[in-house]
Amino acid sequence: MTLFLFWVFAVLMVLFGLGVVFFRNPVNCGMCLVMSFIFLAGLFVTLDAFFIAVVQVLVYAGAVMVLFLFIIMLLNLNSEGRRPLNLAAVGGGVLVVLGFLGLLAKVLGSSTFFAQPKPALGHPELSDVKAIGLTLFSTYNLPFQVVGVLLLVATLGVVLLSRKELK
Amino acid sequence: MMPTLAHYLAVSGLLFSIGIAGVLLRRNIIVIFMCLELMLNASNLSLVAFSRFGLLNDGLPNYNGQVFVFFIVTVAAAEVAVGLAIIVALFRARQTTHVEDLDGMKY
Amino acid sequence: MNLALAPWVILLAPLLAAIVILFVGPFSKPLSAGIAILSAAVGAVLSWMLFAHSGDVVVPAMSWIDFGPEFAIRIGLTIDHLSKVMLVIVTTIATIVFTYSIGYMKHETGYSRYFAGLSLFLFSMLGIVLADNFVMMFIFWELVGVSSYILIGHYFEKNSAAEAAKQAFTVNRIGDFGFMIGILMLWFAFGTFTFSELLAKAGAGAAFPVWTTVACIFVFCGTIGKSAQIPLHVWLPNSMEGPTPVSSLLHAATMVAAGVYMLARIFPLLQTVPIALDVIAWVGGITCFVAGLMAIQQDDIKRILAYSTISQLGYMVLAIGVAPSSEVAMFHLFNHACFKCMLFLCAGSVILGMHHEQDIWKMGALKNKMPITFLTCAVGVAALCGVPGFSGFFSKDLIIAFAAEKSMPLFWLATLGAVLTAFYMFRSFFVTFFGPPRSEAARHAGESPLVMTIPLIILAIPSAIAGYGFFAGHFFQVPHPHEETLLTKFGPLGAVVVGVVAAFLLYFRAEKDPLRIPFFANRLYIDALYAAIVRYGQDRFGNVLAWSDRWVIGGVVALSAWAANFAGGCLRLLQLGNLQAYAFFFGAGVVGLLYLLLK
Numbered sequence: 001m002t003l004f005l006f007w008v009f010a011v012l013m014v015l016f017g018l019g020v021v022f023f024r025n026p027v028n029c030g031m032c033l034v035m036s037f038i039f040l041a042g043l044f045v046t047l048d049a050f051f052i053a054v055v056q057v058l059v060y061a062g063a064v065m066v067l068f069l070f071i072i073m074l075l076n077l078n079s080e081g082r083r084p085l086n087l088a089a090v091g092g093g094v095l096v097v098l099g100f101l102g103l104l105a106k107v108l109g110s111s112t113f114f115a116q117p118k119p120a121l122g123h124p125e126l127s128d129v130k131a132i133g134l135t136l137f138s139t140y141n142l143p144f145q146v147v148g149v150l151l152l153v154a155t156l157g158v159v160l161l162s163r164k165e166l167k
Numbered sequence: 168m169m170p171t172l173a174h175y176l177a178v179s180g181l182l183f184s185i186g187i188a189g190v191l192l193r194r195n196i197i198v199i200f201m202c203l204e205l206m207l208n209a210s211n212l213s214l215v216a217f218s219r220f221g222l223l224n225d226g227l228p229n230y231n232g233q234v235f236v237f238f239i240v241t242v243a244a245a246e247v248a249v250g251l252a253i254i255v256a257l258f259r260a261r262q263t264t265h266v267e268d269l270d271g272m273k274y
Numbered sequence: 275m276n277l278a279l280a281p282w283v284i285l286l287a288p289l290l291a292a293i294v295i296l297f298v299g300p301f302s303k304p305l306s307a308g309i310a311i312l313s314a315a316v317g318a319v320l321s322w323m324l325f326a327h328s329g330d331v332v333v334p335a336m337s338w339i340d341f342g343p344e345f346a347i348r349i350g351l352t353i354d355h356l357s358k359v360m361l362v363i364v365t366t367i368a369t370i371v372f373t374y375s376i377g378y379m380k381h382e383t384g385y386s387r388y389f390a391g392l393s394l395f396l397f398s399m400l401g402i403v404l405a406d407n408f409v410m411m412f413i414f415w416e417l418v419g420v421s422s423y424i425l426i427g428h429y430f431e432k433n434s435a436a437e438a439a440k441q442a443f444t445v446n447r448i449g450d451f452g453f454m455i456g457i458l459m460l461w462f463a464f465g466t467f468t469f470s471e472l473l474a475k476a477g478a479g480a481a482f483p484v485w486t487t488v489a490c491i492f493v494f495c496g497t498i499g500k501s502a503q504i505p506l507h508v509w510l511p512n513s514m515e516g517p518t519p520v521s522s523l524l525h526a527a528t529m530v531a532a533g534v535y536m537l538a539r540i541f542p543l544l545q546t547v548p549i550a551l552d553v554i555a556w557v558g559g560i561t562c563f564v565a566g567l568m569a570i571q572q573d574d575i576k577r578i579l580a581y582s583t584i585s586q587l588g589y590m591v592l593a594i595g596v597a598p599s600s601e602v603a604m605f606h607l608f609n610h611a612c613f614k615c616m617l618f619l620c621a622g623s624v625i626l627g628m629h630h631e632q633d634i635w636k637m638g639a640l641k642n643k644m645p646i647t648f649l650t651c652a653v654g655v656a657a658l659c660g661v662p663g664f665s666g667f668f669s670k671d672l673i674i675a676f677a678a679e680k681s682m683p684l685f686w687l688a689t690l691g692a693v694l695t696a697f698y699m700f701r702s703f704f705v706t707f708f709g710p711p712r713s714e715a716a717r718h719a720g721e722s723p724l725v726m727t728i729p730l731i732i733l734a735i736p737s738a739i740a741g742y743g744f745f746a747g748h749f750f751q752v753p754h755p756h757e758e759t760l761l762t763k764f765g766p767l768g769a770v771v772v773g774v775v776a777a778f779l780l781y782f783r784a785e786k787d788p789l790r791i792p793f794f795a796n797r798l799y800i801d802a803l804y805a806a807i808v809r810y811g812q813d814r815f816g817n818v819l820a821w822s823d824r825w826v827i828g829g830v831v832a833l834s835a836w837a838a839n840f841a842g843g844c845l846r847l848l849q850l851g852n853l854q855a856y857a858f859f860f861g862a863g864v865v866g867l868l869y870l871l872l873k
Contacts, residue, residue, distance in 0.1 A: 093191035122226015273851025
């Protein structure tokens with residue numbers, strides 16, 4: 001059952017990812033990305049990372065993509081017109097992608113560590129939210145505070161960047 | 168048969184390469200940015216997979232990976248906000264989002 | 275009295291005097307003279323005390339540059355028999371000449387500057403005498419050259435004096451270049467600069483005969499420059515532009531003898547390389563003969579003495595080359611210092627009496643007008659020519675005898691040199707003091723003041739008696755040649771007679787010079803040759819260098835500038851301005867790096 005679910009989520013996620021790359025209309029790209037995120041959240045659930053799955057949907061699909069779509073609407077972007085194919089760019093892109101995939105295949109095939117099935121959880125009833133919360137606020141407290149400051153700075157930055165130029 | 172770590176990592180890698188392809192091949196800067204988000208999420212998937220498959224002593228997943236993903240999501244959100252603000256400012260200045268028209272740094 | 279301190283006092287007193295005179299001089303002329311003479315007199319007294327104290331005095335040395343045992347240079351003073359004798363000579367004659375200068379320079383400009391220069395010279399010369407290693411000697415060698423430059427150029431407003439000073443320094447430098455190469459070669463072979471260590475190692479076996487021979491010949495180049503041997507003799511006659519006491523002290527008695535002193539210092543080393551000794555002997559022999567040739571047609575009283583000095587230095591160098599001990603050359607050096615210094619002081623006295631006229635053909639009949647000068651000059655001339663009974667007779671004939679033992683051509687060169695010496699010295703003597711007065715100045719000449727004539731008398735005594743055993747025995751242990759044929763015994767004597775008679779016949783009552791040999795009068799055209807070389811060669815060479823500097827070296831620099839520009843231009847092409855291009859480079863780089871890491 002898990003395998004079937006895994007394949008469903010994985011294939012759909014990849015398909016929608018390809019959709020992001022190939023659609024012309026930016027709104028279409030945005031919607032494909034949202035779907036991709038949702039299926040990614042599904043993959044997280046198969047990995048017993050429930051908290052992360054929910055965070056993914058809330059933040060990414062809920063906030064970030066909304067922001068993207070707002071900006072697309074604001075700039076009133078149309079579909080891209082067809083421009084002549086730049087062979088060098090396409091060739092370069094394909095090359096990098098193939099290189100990366102080749103390396104990945106080599107690494108994955110090199111060791112039996114990667115072939116292990118999912119180990120069973122010792123305490124499947126324990127909530128991962130609690131565990132993540134404890135880790136976050138004890139070991140990673142400082143980075144947590146820093147990220148808070150980072151968000152503040154990002155907010156300030158956005159406000160500054162959005163001002164109209166003073167004539 | 169259960170999905171092994173290799174399956175998850177392969178999917179993550181595939182998603183990452185799709186993201187790279189998007190960055191290198193698309194002309195609209197907003198779409199490029201979206202593909203960047205795709206790459207980030209691929210790495211998130213990798214991290215969660217490692218977190219699950221690398222169990223600690225008492226049978227619990229290694230939550231450090233998931234905390235890391237939490238931070239990545241937060242920072243990516245902030246980055247998107249600022250990045251889109253920059254793109255809006257750029258659009259106001261140049262009236263275009265086509266990346267080939269943005270060649271002010273050319274020699 | 276702690277004698278270990280005495281050498282330092284002797285060395286540093288004149289330096290102190292020079293510094294003090296620089297400050298005090300503008301205020302008081304007698305004070306400058308007094309300070310200078312005091313420093314020289316102190317040195318003289320201490321030198322005699324050191325001389326009386328038998329046995330070597332060990333003076334602790336200070337380390338100056340120390341890069342380990344391979345390369346260490348000390349500041350050290352050496353007091354052994356050789357340096358004691360030389361100290362006595364230098365300081366005593368310096369005191370006498372300083373005193374004489376009071377009278378001579380009374381009405382000249384730059385009085386204090388003159389005494390400061392003389393004190394500096396005395397310091398430098400004592401440094402050469404006392405040095406215990408080659409580098410220290412070389413430093414003081416150069417300092418002596420500087421002092422000589424200052425003193426020759428004393429009347430620097432006169433163009434000829436400034437040129438002469440320049441020439442002296444430059445020609446000396448040429449010799450010193452060889453000297454330095456020689457020092458470095460010796461260091462390379464023996465690993466030390468200190469004389470005592472060098473001589474000890476030389477005795478331990480001729481390790482590198484060819485190398486050591488070449489090194490010794492290079493070191494000899496320093497002597498060729500400083501002691502005015504052929505071919506670097508051209509500066510000494512021109513150095514007569516300086517005041518006469520300077521000529522007597524530097525360019526007769528002490529500075530030019532430094533070259534011979536240096537050879538005597540390393541004599542045991544030279545003895546291990548007979549080829550170098552041959553070269554030295556031949557250069558000395560040729561010098562003594564050729565300088566004599568040049569002297570017989572000179573008309574300036576100081577120039578005649580200058581060429582005579584060159585010739586006698588040739589004898590000293592010849593002595594180093596042929597005699598089994600350096601004492602022979604030092605003996606002649608001692609005698610020469612006394613009588614040549616005195617002859618120059620006599621010339622100064624005559625010049626002063628003649629109101630600064632130096633041409634002998636304007637003099638005449640001075641024997642009654644300047645009696646003390648006349649008598650002392652007679653003693654000096656006799657000593658110089660080797661008239662039996664006077665000091666020169668003993669040392670010069672000894673040299674000629676040793677030359678005969680080594681090689682007959684050298685003997686003939688030396689003997690003919692003796693003929694010429696007698697000839698030109700008596701020519702000068704007869705024309706100056708005998709014959710009719712040839713100008714107004716000669717008719718009205720008068721004797722010089724006491725402060726000038728007393729030094730003359732003082733110096734006349736050793737000129738006369740220094741050769742005899744009872745006097746010289748205290749200073750030198752002179753070897754004697756093994757076999758003496760009739761020729762070697764009486765040849766030099768005959769040479770003197772021939773020379774005197776010829777001079778008498780030609781010049782005793784001459785109105786003007788009956789001989790006219792332009793070749794000799796123009797100094798064998800050697801000076802003209804050097805001037806031509808400088809004028810033509812130097813300009814051409816300079817042009818070549820200028821071209822090379824502009825196009826070759828400048829070209830390399832321009833090339834590097836162009837290359838940097840070109841590289842920048844090429845790298846600039848990487849700035850495509852295209853975001854995706856940058857992303858591509860980034861991605862390709864990462865993939866490549868991963869590949870290298872995972873290989």
